[in-house]
Amino acid sequence: MILVLDSDATEEQIQGVLARVEALGMQAHLSRGTYRTIVGVIGDERKLQETPLEAIPGVARVIAVMDPYKLASREAHPQPSVVNVSGVKIGGGNLGMIAGPCAVESAERMESIAKAVKAAGANILRGGACKPRTSPYAVQGHGEEGLKILRDTGDRHGLPIVTEVMDPRKVELVAEYADMIQIGARNMQNFVLLTEVGRTKKPVLLKRGMSATIKDLLMSAEYILSQGNPDVVLCERGVKGFDSFTRNLYDVAAVPAIKGLSHLPIIVDPSHATGKPDLIGPCALAGVAAGADGVHIEVHDRPDEALSDGEQALLPERYAEVMRQIRRVAEAVGKAMV
């Protein structure tokens, strides 16, 4: 950590800063420049992350030089992690191809969609039983009934299932049914919920928040990891942008950026990132080309009757076509699509 002092910091203030740093158990290393004096703080700066050093008289700016996460960092774990979702591997060259409808609507609907995505090459089935809805008047999902339908459908097609949890009181229930638990973008900094899923033994699909930096995302993963659950898969699904042409701004550069910082697998979700069926295919290919460990796509065979987000779902036949293209790009970048 580096403390840049005020350009007019007094000698007394400088001494005060040094004293304070040492009182905090670190070593201070003073460097007087022509224009600015700086203090290098030697030691594990993570211990100081929440200490308001900028409030020390004479300190103008505090610059962190270490990453604030430990367990999620590549330094702590140089090899890429492989997360095993009931037999389906994600990471280390293995692609997790997650597909299914936004919400679990009925056993019939789920069945026909599962059959289609399985045939197209998906290896994990998704579907929402508890839905985060921006309107209190919108359908909120079928709850446990939905979980049962999803479980049965997955079993019938040999597909592990992933579904979202929003309520810390329901983590146990969801963990009973699901092979993988999803934390949605709006809950990425719901630290209570992160702590609860960290206490389960289930793999977690952690979606990036709409205004989360890459560091924020890795810190949220750290919450889960620090509870003893090592199986976190990150998901880029678009961040807020100024152009409303797409629903969100798909940050594909986050994929290689995260690969440089962390060992955790990262997949992409072009459905939520773009919100436009025509862009989902090209953006899925872009994600795989950039190094993603999987693709999450919403598929629905009756999008105009979907309970939610139908407008961004792919039809099964279009999904199959996209999967054929993904297969070719995956091969070009040396990834296996089983």
Place this chain on the structure above:
Amino acid sequence: MILVLDSDATEEQIQGVLARVEALGMQAHLSRGTYRTIVGVIGDERKLQETPLEAIPGVARVIAVMDPYKLASREAHPQPSVVNVSGVKIGGGNLGMIAGPCAVESAERMESIAKAVKAAGANILRGGACKPRTSPYAVQGHGEEGLKILRDTGDRHGLPIVTEVMDPRKVELVAEYADMIQIGARNMQNFVLLTEVGRTKKPVLLKRGMSATIKDLLMSAEYILSQGNPDVVLCERGVKGFDSFTRNLYDVAAVPAIKGLSHLPIIVDPSHATGKPDLIGPCALAGVAAGADGVHIEVHDRPDEALSDGEQALLPERYAEVMRQIRRVAEAVGKAMV
């Protein structure tokens, strides 16, 4: 609601759209332009908000013309609401002046800060007992012990208290101690938590999420209102921006914008919006001048020893000075600062 059809929509598709709209219980009104055909949907469009009309073959774009919230809208309640926090009124010309430290640290610290902010004119005391921390390794707050200290200190100084809740399982506990419950920015779309606080009888301070639109904020208020709790105070505290000079981008225009759309009181929080002590005073004045119903400022008398966010806290003497300036600006715009 208006449906803009594809420029090459077929007659069959057009008829299909009309049929679908009518099947949904609305009236359809066709308008064929030179370049585009549009369908006006007549009826309460809020019923259709979650229906994926864009997925109907032939529909290019869906344009909502009604606001998606009802209870929060000014149309539903033309007069500005006044929220009563154990005797302190916010809204309708009354300013809620909330001040205190980021976290409740000790009874001694709380006491000296409370005394100072009361003397400066604050009328509600704040302090965090459960803290949302981006790092799992950071101090998480004193929990119930902190609530007790805050309650005692508030009582001693005749100041109602506001504190944050993050866990739906703790809403009841927090409601026992606090006069007003805060929902933090990161939980603005934690719908489970919004529903729980909506079931209490306590006023709620709802902070705007870092990437929430004005409409998103009002929809989150709607969640609380729709549970039967009418006492919601909104809070602008900065949104994500591209310039890291300030911690967030203070959206002061949201104050008059929300006053035009909603009857709910809205206050500003220049501490979190800017993250820089020098900017807090000017931004507080800006908020009041723009019509805010109150100001939330973090105050700490030992900022360099604060458990969190000390770098953005004002010293008590600086707070007192800012309060004197606020008083003058409040008078200039016809607001009462008791």
Place this chain on the structure above:
Amino acid sequence: MILVLDSDATEEQIQGVLARVEALGMQAHLSRGTYRTIVGVIGDERKLQETPLEAIPGVARVIAVMDPYKLASREAHPQPSVVNVSGVKIGGGNLGMIAGPCAVESAERMESIAKAVKAAGANILRGGACKPRTSPYAVQGHGEEGLKILRDTGDRHGLPIVTEVMDPRKVELVAEYADMIQIGARNMQNFVLLTEVGRTKKPVLLKRGMSATIKDLLMSAEYILSQGNPDVVLCERGVKGFDSFTRNLYDVAAVPAIKGLSHLPIIVDPSHATGKPDLIGPCALAGVAAGADGVHIEVHDRPDEALSDGEQALLPERYAEVMRQIRRVAEAVGKAMV
């Protein structure tokens, strides 16, 4: 165009709106809903784009349903355009692979870089002779001397050259030397400059501004096209984002989005989009996978001595490796890399 009226618009206002629309040479089509009255404007709405219809008493909101550009639109020109840069084709399945240093520094430097990028498969050489520098104290480029060096080097290696112009008074000079003229991101809405390059016969590389929407970019292309110059190649190079981890936010979804709206070729510039050498390769692959018609990469063999932007340049050997990967991905998506 659709006019949504105020919810309390009077009958007199409604009639006023109809009269005004008809006075402007359009047909008005009234549709009274339960909650809102809307007026459909029938005719070529582009004529009304700059008419402040929202200022008509009773009008709450104006919604455009047509794209504001004509010549750039896919409707006007359904087949993808192919731009010919002195023999090198961009678009329609042909990839323009542009490479070279940020600035032309010396004939020796240019020579060694040109040789390397040519060997790696680049087909257009870039280099800045006039540089937009955010600091008035920074080196501003070698001007005509630089143009000569670039021209000579290109000729020697059989590579057409592209270079930026910033001053409308220098368009003619630059056009004498260059095969393609670049408009930089900061000048994307310098309409004076767009008009001047539109008057030349040279292909134009139009870079997207840092806060330009897709529509803004196409409108700037329209400026050039409307002057009679049909040869515009668009370039996605990142927009402003809130995460400073990357220099800009690479909007790869803009590639398929623009392909849906326009016939113009679009290439990607992962160097400026990310500002980080490690991310350039993966983001180049992502761009090609998403359908880009080429890739623009900065290459320098002595990056630590570069006059500008050395920190984001690839070394020639790394560039060659990226080009090998691009070739594989290009094949996977059916693109020819000559």
Place this chain on the structure above:
Amino acid sequence: MILVLDSDATEEQIQGVLARVEALGMQAHLSRGTYRTIVGVIGDERKLQETPLEAIPGVARVIAVMDPYKLASREAHPQPSVVNVSGVKIGGGNLGMIAGPCAVESAERMESIAKAVKAAGANILRGGACKPRTSPYAVQGHGEEGLKILRDTGDRHGLPIVTEVMDPRKVELVAEYADMIQIGARNMQNFVLLTEVGRTKKPVLLKRGMSATIKDLLMSAEYILSQGNPDVVLCERGVKGFDSFTRNLYDVAAVPAIKGLSHLPIIVDPSHATGKPDLIGPCALAGVAAGADGVHIEVHDRPDEALSDGEQALLPERYAEVMRQIRRVAEAVGKAMV
């Protein structure tokens, strides 16, 4: 300047960094931490701003500790500057109240608007003769004819005039007519144009670009100052945001932020910042309360017939009301409104 080295930098790389820094004429100060080695660069770091130090092998990150501008900085000029626009002072407690239509349309229109804004207390008249239009098909302004009308109208009412210039070839012409030259937001980084207006003796109104950081804005001011023209007034007019409810995101915190960094006056433009007449008044008050040295408001007496931007113009009577409110707030913060 601080160089943070790679965590695995070799001893040879460390020595190489030290040698390179000294070869650049600076002193290097090595500080070996537990986890990271840092090198403090002692000397005037502005000389190194464009040197790609990050490209030196072993360097992970370069951190600037000095501001990149000199003439614009408060350190260079501790007292606030006062800019004199043909007798009207802006800065140092004096408010520049600029008003007028977006475009100069006709002598009659200009006359009636000038009369009204003068009566309401405006002290500078604005109007566009050359207009930056996003569409090539939109009216581009009346050119010199417009300048004459503006000049005559200003003279008749004793109001200095400000108008925009977009073309470096027209700076001289505009300077003949205008008392103050405006650089629009889209040209804030048109360095050719900045250099030209820097060579005139006319005060410059420099509007902040839509995606310009505070530092970017001050660097653009530096361009003008470095040419010998000390009379620059900055203008906050909103930046790009993710919520389309307002046209731009009004960054009122930029006002006190800039006052801390620079001696230059800064005014606000709530018309362009919000694009909504109802928000202009409250946002003007916010700007003045936050410390702005003036307010720029578009006024039109026939907004629905305006050639451009009529939808965001205030009617003269509404402007007069806003001016009365501004007067009260200005007094409350100790500013003189003559």
